[in-house]
Amino acid sequence: MLRTPTTRLLAIGAAASLALSLAACGGSEDSTAPAEDPKELVLSLVPSGDIDSITESAKGLESFLSDRIGIPVRAEVTESYAAAIVAMKSDQAQVAMLGPIGVVQAEDQAGAVPILQSVRYGSASYHTQWFTNDPETYCADEVTVVDGLKYCNGTDAAKTGPTGEVALSKVKPGTPIAFVDQGSAAGYYYPATQWGMVTGGDALVDLDAQFAGDHDAAVLAVARGDYPVGVSFDDAREDVAADEPKVASDVVVFAYSAEIPNDGIVVAGGLSKELRTKVTDAFTTMAKDPKGLKTLEAVYDIEGLVKVDKAALKKAKSVEENFGE
Template identity: 50%
Template sequence: MRITNKSLATVAVVGATALIAAGCSSTEDPGDEPTTGTTGGAEPTTESNGAAGGLPEELILGLVPSDEVDQLVTDGDVLAELLSAELGVSVKTFIPDSYSAVVVALQTDQADIGFLGPIAMVQAVDEAGAVPVLQSVRYGSSSYVTQYFTNDPDTFCLDEVTTEADDEGVNYSYCNGATGYDGPQGEDALALIDPSSQIAFVDESSASGYYYPATQLQAILGIDPLTDLPGAFFAGGHPQAVQAVYDGDAVVGTSFNDARSELAAELPDVGEKVVVFAYSTNIPNDGVVLSSDLSEEAQQLITDALVAIAGTEEGLAALDAVYNIEGLEPADVDALDEARQVAANFGEG
């Protein structure tokens, strides 16, 4: 059975286009302000016919919220300023509310750099001709998993719930072997999901928040997630999916591991009240894509600049603040091809 995602994809593209029309800055018209964001610190030092290395005089950096939007604006501006200083050109941030909006911005020459999840990276390559250049490293790995979590461990925990404290003393609860960073785990518990119950997915273009878990549920439950999960909804972000389960608006949610930490400062008991009970198969980490309208030399300069930033204490702090990134390494094309196969289940049909 092939998962059909035509209606959701149409909504995403229309919404993304509307966001751009509403105010995203075009690299061809640097006088317009982006939907959200500011100019990076360093002003261009070249004449209007272009910067050194074929760089445009202004670059647009697309970021998608995985935390509070206002905080991402602040953190994104710091990253933009560091990149601006490294390259010697102005860098502005564009922060819409979905991955699809960044893909459309890349497709319509209104973004130059995109920090995207793996499925959105594939979409940017296939639909916008973008070039994948880097992938994020966390916990020493360039891959991660979907975590399934619940406020009803009595139903979904097939063994004892265990609790571990992180370095800051915050407790996080798990069961069914869903600890560490390798999947799959707890697949027997996924068979206990009632298709009519409320399930909080993240975003229609999120790998860990939708594509991978929907594919997994399709195989385990023998359903089409779009038609056979009437209570499922998109929370809009990873912390929002956790919040939905914490608040009781959903009995099961999905996110990257461990998105609960994004809410720990505000909700100290979130790690115990929201219990992780299963993992998906491994997923390539999010990464960086560049517009193919940039020259090869410009692409290399931007790639080298981001790697250089990741090699400094200040740069790592900025990357960590934006997306909890601990390092950057060359994009894993083979892993992205696997993500493309998952995404193929969500085509028009």
């Protein structure tokens, strides 16, 4: 079982900024182009599940994007969102596919330019799901089963969040919670913020946060009884239920967060406008091409790409800023 000292939470909100303390200001479409664009683009990816799976799927991204952009594209899987942002800041990566918190941090701290946003299930937003292996404590009504997975507190019928927030008051300070990653929107920032708003507590101090590393691992940690409560994107259980029967039998979703803008794609602000446009067009074409779309689905379950929702990212930025320095 992963154990992270509670005191580490005091520094989590500043983790990325400490790593990027000399970072540049946010990028813009009018950023000064370098004398010469790179001969190769590095695409930074952060695993949301099995690292071997995303590494294999990334080969399709490399091939498709290289052909459309006209220069080699090499995908690299980083260990965290913070590492991906550091790679952009140090020019070790020129393109990154990041969660919404990562997008705003890359913009502010590495001078990156957000270009596109993912679509899933027909929506450009999603939410955190809170789940438990202790429904007697966190469910105020009967547990229901939908397509083999368990829900309570109205989460079975809700299409968007927030839902079941009253149950969050039962998550007492000191309760071990399987969060995902210190840089994850659905896996840390939004649920920690939500808990603080519901309870009036200080999430950075009061919550006993344990970081599983990815969404699949957070679900499995609760399924196997390592933690009583966990969080992930909705519905990460589907990705691991076939391999771990306890996910279907023991993991009950009991609350949702407010809606979160989907993950997006950013490019280095130092690239020429011409190359940034080529990258944008290549990803857009990929999302409309049957073979390309299958690759995007394999990497991050993406079913489409749209222009960045700047208003939604502004809200994500306000959540990120709550964690301060």
